[in-house]
Amino acid sequence: MARTFEFHGGVYPPERKQRSLVPVRHATLPSHVVLSLDQHAGRPARAIVAVGDRVSVGTPIARRDGMISADLHASISGTVTHSDALAITVEGDGHDTWQRLPPLDWRSVDTEPLLARLEQSGVVGLGGAGFPTHIKARLGEQQRIDTLVVNAAECEPYITADDLTLQGFAGDVLDGAQLIASLCDARQIVVGIEDNKPEAIQALEHAMATSQPLPVTLSVIATRYPSGGERQLIKALLDRDVPHQGLPADVGVLCHNPGTLLAALRAVRDGEPLVERLVTLTGDALADPGNRWVRIGTPIATLLEEAGLQRATLDQLIEGGPMMGTSLADTDGVIRKATNCLIAATRQELPPSPPESPCIRCGACEDVCPAHLLPQQLHWYARAKDDDKLAHYRLFDCIECNACSYVCPSHIPLVTDYRSAKTRLRHQRLEAAKAEHAKHRFEWRQARLAREEAQKQARRQARLAKQTSGQPTGAQSTSPQADLRSLRIAQTAAKAAVRKAEKNLARAAQQDPGESHEDLETQLATAQENLRAADAHLADARNASAPQETR
Amino acid sequence: MLHASHNDRRLLRPAPSTGSIMRWVIVATLPGLATMTFFFGLGVVSNVLLAAAFGLGFEALILRLRKRSLHPLNDSSALLTGVLLGASLPPASPWWLIGVGMLAAIVVAKQLYGGLGHNPFNPAMVGYALLLVSFPTYMTLWSPPQPLWPEGLWGQITGSASLAQIDGLSGATPLDAFKHKGAGVSAGDFWAGQPLPEGTLNAWRWVAVAWLAGGVLLLAKRLISWHIPVAMLGSMMVMATLLHGFEADRFASPWLHLFTGATLFGAFFIATDPVSAATSQRGKLIYAAGIGVLIMVIRTWGGYPDAVAFAVLLMNLGVPLLDLYTAPRPAGRPPAPAKERS
Ligand code: SF4
Ligand code: SF4
Numbered sequence: 101m102a103r104t105f106e107f108h109g110g111v112y113p114p115e116r117k118q119r120s121l122v123p124v125r126h127a128t129l130p131s132h133v134v135l136s137l138d139q140h141a142g143r144p145a146r147a148i149v150a151v152g153d154r155v156s157v158g159t160p161i162a163r164r165d166g167m168i169s170a171d172l173h174a175s176i177s178g179t180v181t182h183s184d185a186l187a188i189t190v191e192g193d194g195h196d197t198w199q200r201l202p203p204l205d206w207r208s209v210d211t212e213p214l215l216a217r218l219e220q221s222g223v224v225g226l227g228g229a230g231f232p233t234h235i236k237a238r239l240g241e242q243q244r245i246d247t248l249v250v251n252a253a254e255c256e257p258y259i260t261a262d263d264l265t266l267q268g269f270a271g272d273v274l275d276g277a278q279l280i281a282s283l284c285d286a287r288q289i290v291v292g293i294e295d296n297k298p299e300a301i302q303a304l305e306h307a308m309a310t311s312q313p314l315p316v317t318l319s320v321i322a323t324r325y326p327s328g329g330e331r332q333l334i335k336a337l338l339d340r341d342v343p344h345q346g347l348p349a350d351v352g353v354l355c356h357n358p359g360t361l362l363a364a365l366r367a368v369r370d371g372e373p374l375v376e377r378l379v380t381l382t383g384d385a386l387a388d389p390g391n392r393w394v395r396i397g398t399p400i401a402t403l404l405e406e407a408g409l410q411r412a413t414l415d416q417l418i419e420g421g422p423m424m425g426t427s428l429a430d431t432d433g434v435i436r437k438a439t440n441c442l443i444a445a446t447r448q449e450l451p452p453s454p455p456e457s458p459c460i461r462c463g464a465c466e467d468v469c470p471a472h473l474l475p476q477q478l479h480w481y482a483r484a485k486d487d488d489k490l491a492h493y494r495l496f497d498c499i500e501c502n503a504c505s506y507v508c509p510s511h512i513p514l515v516t517d518y519r520s521a522k523t524r525l526r527h528q529r530l531e532a533a534k535a536e537h538a539k540h541r542f543e544w545r546q547a548r549l550a551r552e553e554a555q556k557q558a559r560r561q562a563r564l565a566k567q568t569s570g571q572p573t574g575a576q577s578t579s580p581q582a583d584l585r586s587l588r589i590a591q592t593a594a595k596a597a598v599r600k601a602e603k604n605l606a607r608a609a610q611q612d613p614g615e616s617h618e619d620l621e622t623q624l625a626t627a628q629e630n631l632r633a634a635d636a637h638l639a640d641a642r643n644a645s646a647p648q649e650t651r
Numbered sequence: 652m653l654h655a656s657h658n659d660r661r662l663l664r665p666a667p668s669t670g671s672i673m674r675w676v677i678v679a680t681l682p683g684l685a686t687m688t689f690f691f692g693l694g695v696v697s698n699v700l701l702a703a704a705f706g707l708g709f710e711a712l713i714l715r716l717r718k719r720s721l722h723p724l725n726d727s728s729a730l731l732t733g734v735l736l737g738a739s740l741p742p743a744s745p746w747w748l749i750g751v752g753m754l755a756a757i758v759v760a761k762q763l764y765g766g767l768g769h770n771p772f773n774p775a776m777v778g779y780a781l782l783l784v785s786f787p788t789y790m791t792l793w794s795p796p797q798p799l800w801p802e803g804l805w806g807q808i809t810g811s812a813s814l815a816q817i818d819g820l821s822g823a824t825p826l827d828a829f830k831h832k833g834a835g836v837s838a839g840d841f842w843a844g845q846p847l848p849e850g851t852l853n854a855w856r857w858v859a860v861a862w863l864a865g866g867v868l869l870l871a872k873r874l875i876s877w878h879i880p881v882a883m884l885g886s887m888m889v890m891a892t893l894l895h896g897f898e899a900d901r902f903a904s905p906w907l908h909l910f911t912g913a914t915l916f917g918a919f920f921i922a923t924d925p926v927s928a929a930t931s932q933r934g935k936l937i938y939a940a941g942i943g944v945l946i947m948v949i950r951t952w953g954g955y956p957d958a959v960a961f962a963v964l965l966m967n968l969g970v971p972l973l974d975l976y977t978a979p980r981p982a983g984r985p986p987a988p989a990k991e992r993s
Contacts, residue, residue: 113663257663417653422663430653450661457669457726458768462925463876464666466932474930474978493978506662509669510768513660 102290102319105339107332109470110324111503113257113423115296116449120260120382122390124268128406129196133175133397135161136187139436140222140230141613142168143621147188153180156199158373161188164219166621167602168609170232170437171222175375175395190397201371206279207313214283214368221367222374222437226359227251228420229613230438233280233356233364235606239349240284242603246352248281249337250361252293252300253321253328256421259441261378264391265358266293266300270307274316276361279368281314284354289316292337294323325423326501330355332470344497347610359440379435381407383444385414394435401431404444415447422450423502457510465504465514471497475504479514482521487528495521526615537619544622547629554636558643565643587638594631601627669767673727675874676920679865680734683916686861687738690854692797694743697808699734701746705753706733713762728767732756735775735920739913739960740782741793743801745810748789752778772967773927776960783960793824795848825852825911826950829903837900852911859910866919878935879928880918886943887914894951902951914946917959927967934970934977941966 138144145162155161155174162172174190177197182189201221206214218234225231239245250273254262266273277289289312293301301320308316319337321327331342333355340351348355356364359378366372375396382389387408394403400417409431417428420441443450465475474493481489498518505514601624609617687695710729714721736752756778764770783790794801825847832841869875887908894902908914913921922928922942929938942962949958 414653416661418661422661427661428653445661450663451665453660453662454665454668455722457723458766460669460672460728460768460925461928461930462669462672463930463932463935466930467876474974476930477974477978492975507666509666509672511662511665511668516660 102317104321107335109468111468116257117260119389120380124391127392127394130398132191134189134434135397140170140224145172149180156197158199170224173373203371204368206368223363227357231613237283243349245284245286248286248289249355250291251355251357255325255328259380261380261440262358263297263300270303273358273361276365291318292333295320296323380441384446384449385410385444398435400433413446416445418443454511464507468503482517540622544626547626551629551633554633558636558640561640561643591634594634597627670726673731679868682864683862686858690796691742692801698740699737701749702737703733709757732774736778739779743807752782755781773924776963779960796850796854855911859915862915875923879923879939882936882939883918883943886940890947913959929970929973931977934973
């Protein structure tokens with residue numbers, strides 16, 4: 101077994117995974133699904149179906165908008181009954197007819213079609229942030245990636261979705277890992293898993309015995325929250341420190357959770373877009389807990405009813421884990437691509453927090469903070485709204501893992517404070533950059549007009565060239581060769597600008613998947629317009645000079 | 652249906668509360684207090700009870716005046732301050748002396764700064780220092796070992812005993828005696844001359860051991876981290892060893908420093924007060940080492956026989972700066988430029 105390392109801090113909350121560690125089942129096909137257009141990082145997708153359209157399982161119903169965004173597919177077959185700016189509703193016909201893409205053999209197909217397939221299949225990270233997988237795979241084009249880390253730590257209490265995914269599909273998960281690793285040119289795969297999942301470990305060992313194109317290492321780490329945090333896991337497995345404001349890619353690592361890898365493999369091997377995922381249903385208010393294969397968009401209420409929800413004892417409903425998840429106000433929501441767990445908790449199992457008392461600066465929070473922060477100082481300055489001090493104590497390095505609030509004897513909702521401080525500061529930054537953003541939008545409009553003009557001109561030139569073929573046209577300059585060269589240079593520069601804008605956006609979106617990156621999307625769109633204009637200019641010049649060149 | 656609102660915070664397992672931590676610290680003082688009572692009589696108990704009662708009373712009064720709920724009394728921090736000040740005062744101190752001390756501790760040092768968690772100075776030590784400066788005669792009278800119910804106990808507590816009467820009952824502490832032995836007397840001659848009433852040194856030693864036992868309990872229950880006691884005792888021992896090695900006749904031995912006075916009590920129960928100590932681990936080490944050095948300086952060259960209170964208060968002053976400059980390096984970050992911003 102591979103050597104492992106220690107990350108700083110961490111806590112040992114009760115695990116409570118036992119109740120959902122029962123065989124996986126398929127949830128009953130829902131009678132209707134509500135597919136939110138905004139269930140991935142970045143911009144919402146744009147609907148491409150109208151009310152009344154017939155769809156099958158896997159029919160694309162919305163396309164990505166901008167770079168950081170993802171396609172969306174019908175998850176049941178039936179009829180579109182509602183469509184607005186937020187979501188599309190499909191009423192099921194009960195037949196479950198599928199529309200798949202042709203299967204691809206990832207071992208023989210080139211990179212580009214594979215990336216295109218991931219993109220067309222709407223595969224996003226299933227661990228929480230919903231970051232588009234094909235964008236992450238492209239990071240290998242910009243930075244050297246040597247290791248793909250399979251994040252199977254699943255350190256949050258209650259959740260067992262990755263555990264059961266591995267128990268059932270270890271081989272497929274490893275194939276998915278090989279697929280993604282080959283896309284980003286990684287040289288090795290490291291699977292990180294906590295030692296409280298013996299059956300998944302066994303399944304992995306078994307699967308590893310079959311031949312693996314890239315070497316796979318299995319690293320079993322001690323169970324300690326938050327070992328599944330990207331930085332913590334990379335530290336524990338590889339002893340590498342992801343730099344501040346950096347990405348795992350900066351130390352040559354890409355992280356994926358098992359569910360995402362399985363979905364990626366299915367998209368490629370089976371041509372199945374992401375329409376279904378494994379969800380842990382648990383909590384003492386459920387009579388029949390366990391993991392279910394659930395179609396995206398399934399109403400939470402029906403799902404919980406099916407799992408034996410006792411409404412009388414239901415006290416709190418949490419989406420995600422108890423440490424980092426969000427509590428839902430009601431059961432009216434639907435399953436999203438990133439929903440890994442629903443906890444229907446009773447008051448006994450998750451009691452209300454005792455009233456807050458003042459911080460006594462005991463330092464318990466500091467001892468457990470995996471980011472090496474001073475949570476007590478952050479708390480103090482967050483309440484005082486002292487922005488300079490918050491920066492000094494690195495508020496934005498906080499990964500909101502809640503380890504600090506878990507141990508705080510004064511029961512201070514520390515992370516709630518940090519979140520509101522972060523929101524306030526982000527808002528300030530946005531306000532400060534407003535003028536700049538307006539300028540970028542203006543530049544984009546100008547670029548679009550210029551591109552349209554250039555394309556018009558190019559079309560005219562092409563027509564003209566056809567009509568008067570053989571005749572020199574009056575529009576061209578005296579030195580077409582020099583002109584062509586400078587246009588080619590301009591085109592190359594425009595291409596570089598697009599790549600740079602893409603890189604900036606991909607980084608920002610990965611660092612902060614929950615945030616809007618409109619401004620960077622605008623800048624990218626501007627660069628793309630400029631590139632198209634440069635293409636048009638070049639085509640125009642070629643058309644104009646072609647007759648002469650051939651003469 | 653859902654009973655908890657969207658914003659209700661729910662806990663997997665509530666951490667032990669601040670109140671329970673304070674109460675555990677009080678429990679950890681019991682060996683020390685019991686041993687002191689055994690050697691110095693019930694005057695120790697009266698000190699602690701009176702101080703605790705004053706503490707709760709003043710806290711409740713201020714909360715009322717500030718129109719706050721009395722809920723914070725549950726955190727037992729005023730009680731703890733009372734216990735600590737009571738343990739620091741000479742046994743059987745008069746009630747008004749204790750009252751004045753607790754007034755300074757709870758009202759001035761704690762509540763005027765905004766209550767628990769906001770006080771830059773250790774409240775018990777503010778009370779102690781104020782009394783030491785204002786009523787030095789009362790504060791430096793420390794009786795030799797006493798029977799459980801010492802003669803004139805009641806008179807002392809009620810304040811009806813005159814100062815002269817009290818003086819007759821009191822002796823010097825070992826540190827005090829050694830300090831005033833005179834330059835010409837060698838250490839060997841001094842101790843050979845039986846300078847202290849019988850059993851005094853022995854009593855102080857046992858008391859120190861009992862405080863140490865309480866300190867070990869605090870460590871075992873993880874109520875304090877090792878950083879502060881180790882750094883404080885360590886710096887004291889290093890300095891005392893150097894001085895003693897340099898001139899044994901002038902400077903008391905490290906053992907005398909360790910086992911008499913408030914050294915061990917201070918290291919485990921006073922310097923570790925989380926509110927007024929430095930926060931980061933590195934900060935705690937510097938903070939506590941500073942206390943140790945200051946104690947040695949004041950004991951050796953200063954005008955007061957013991958020095959824990961002043962040393963702690965002086966280092967409390969430096970805490971904001973220490974906190975700023977010793978913030979730990981977050982994961983994946985180069986060391987922060989110290990002058991980043993302040
Ligand atoms: S754990 Fe709570 S009380 Fe202790 S220092 Fe941190 S915030 Fe303050
Ligand atoms: S929530 Fe933030 S401050 Fe608290 S322990 Fe986690 S990283 Fe540290």
